[in-house]
Amino acid sequence: MLMEIKKAAPGKGTMAFSPGDTGDLIDDNTILVQRTLRSGQKVHFDGNIVVLGDINPGAEVVATGNVIVMGSIRGVVHAGAAGDEEAVVMAFRLKPTQLRIATHITRPPDEQAGDPEQPEVARIKNGVVTIEALLTDRQGVI
Amino acid sequence: METASKEGELALSEVIVVTSGKGGVGKTTTTANLGVGLASQGHKVALVDADIGLRNLDVVLGLENRIVYDITDVTGGHCRLRQALIKDKRFEGLFLLPAAQTKDKTAVSPEEMKELCGELRQEFEFVIIDCPAGIEQGFRNAIAGADRAVVVTTPEVSAVRDADRIIGLLEAAELRDPKLIVNRLRSRMVRQGDMMSIEDIIDILAIDLLGVVPEDDMVVISTNRGEAVVQDDRSRSGQAYRNIVQRIKGEAVPMMNLDEGGLMYRLRRMIGLK
Numbered sequence: 001m002l003m004e005i006k007k008a009a010p011g012k013g014t015m016a017f018s019p020g021d022t023g024d025l026i027d028d029n030t031i032l033v034q035r036t037l038r039s040g041q042k043v044h045f046d047g048n049i050v051v052l053g054d055i056n057p058g059a060e061v062v063a064t065g066n067v068i069v070m071g072s073i074r075g076v077v078h079a080g081a082a083g084d085e086e087a088v089v090m091a092f093r094l095k096p097t098q099l100r101i102a103t104h105i106t107r108p109p110d111e112q113a114g115d116p117e118q119p120e121v122a123r124i125k126n127g128v129v130t131i132e133a134l135l136t137d138r139q140g141v142i
Numbered sequence: 143m144e145t146a147s148k149e150g151e152l153a154l155s156e157v158i159v160v161t162s163g164k165g166g167v168g169k170t171t172t173t174a175n176l177g178v179g180l181a182s183q184g185h186k187v188a189l190v191d192a193d194i195g196l197r198n199l200d201v202v203l204g205l206e207n208r209i210v211y212d213i214t215d216v217t218g219g220h221c222r223l224r225q226a227l228i229k230d231k232r233f234e235g236l237f238l239l240p241a242a243q244t245k246d247k248t249a250v251s252p253e254e255m256k257e258l259c260g261e262l263r264q265e266f267e268f269v270i271i272d273c274p275a276g277i278e279q280g281f282r283n284a285i286a287g288a289d290r291a292v293v294v295t296t297p298e299v300s301a302v303r304d305a306d307r308i309i310g311l312l313e314a315a316e317l318r319d320p321k322l323i324v325n326r327l328r329s330r331m332v333r334q335g336d337m338m339s340i341e342d343i344i345d346i347l348a349i350d351l352l353g354v355v356p357e358d359d360m361v362v363i364s365t366n367r368g369e370a371v372v373q374d375d376r377s378r379s380g381q382a383y384r385n386i387v388q389r390i391k392g393e394a395v396p397m398m399n400l401d402e403g404g405l406m407y408r409l410r411r412m413i414g415l416k
Binding site for chain 1: 303304306307309310311313346348
């Protein structure tokens with residue numbers, strides 16, 4: 001099965017910002033995938049993707065924006081697929097087959113490093129895909 | 143051939159497809175054992191071999207030399223369903239609908255399979271379909287008429303990967319809540335960290351476990367004899383299949399202890415406690 005969501009209807013809800021709010025930091029171009037993606041399943045979206053479930057080996061998630069997974073990433077994930085180097089990939093357990101951000105393609109090291117034990121975020125730093133523990137502060141995580 | 147049951151339509155009849163994606167993980171063995179297990183308890187069971195072109199459920203059941211008509215003869219209207227059903231040698235209520243060997247998967251359509259399952263449902267309490275490997279038409283045919291699915295896997299990454307793909311395809315076909323059988327588990331290798339554990343497999347597949355069948359030479363021995371290991375009271379795999387049969391019938395049976403060859407196990411076995 002190929003679950004390809006190329007273009008979704010724009011958000012129907014309206015957003016209201018109080019004066020002083022930074023509306024430019026908010027966008028409504030996000031889809032919510034409320035299931036685990038299994039081998040052979042693919043989600044493609046022009047925007048951000050949030051997955052409530054896992055991305056299993058053999059599944060693929062491609063977003064032009066960020067990818068956030070409330071579960072384990074074991075498959076292939078591509079964030080910033082249209083070239084956005086600011087895009088990030090975030091997961092409760094980040095152990096992908098392959099991780100791509102913009103034009104960077106990475107894979108986990110061949111030697112077993114053990115499973116991550118905390119949520120992690122992958123982003124491009126100084127031209128290299130870097131994975132760090134997900135730490136939040138008042139500024140947010142990104 | 144036996145005549146139709148006189149009670150008429152069976153209210154609780156169920157069509158179950160046994161599938162896996164990958165080949166060689168034990169679909170046919172599982173189908174045969176479930177069929178024999180259910181039939182030995184007095185249920186009326188039809189086994190359908192959907193692996194057209196590569197049939198072997200008939201061989202495993204030791205019924206190869208009795209085939210006259212096959213599934214394509216039924217769907218093609220060359221014979222009546224009753225004529226193609228082969229009665230088992232040992233069990234009164236067990237019948238096999240064999241696959242054709244000289245045709246391919248396109249010889250039957252999903253619609254024809256649905257109709258066939260509907261017809262079998264009138265007479266049998268359990269209809270168990272042995273699905274071919276792969277995800278093409280043979281698979282689509284096999285699942286077309288099913289109410290429930292049993293996914294068989296072995297503790298290998300390739301088999302688990304294919305099982306995951308199959309579960310996705312079953313969900314897409316509205317066959318919700320498939321159940322998992324893990325076949326050929328070697329608990330000693332799991333303990334040593336050399337084989338995927340049940341927990342590892344469930345972690346990825348996230349479906350309910352129907353049973354775990356330990357690796358057992360008796361499976362090969364009985365298969366080659368055209369018998370089913372489920373009838374062997376002394377083998378561990380037979381016990382595992384008997385438990386699975388009870389769970390298929392909706393009974394809660396605790397998972398058996400899989401530690402093979404332990405001192406306690408051998409001692410208990412020596413004094414006949416299994």
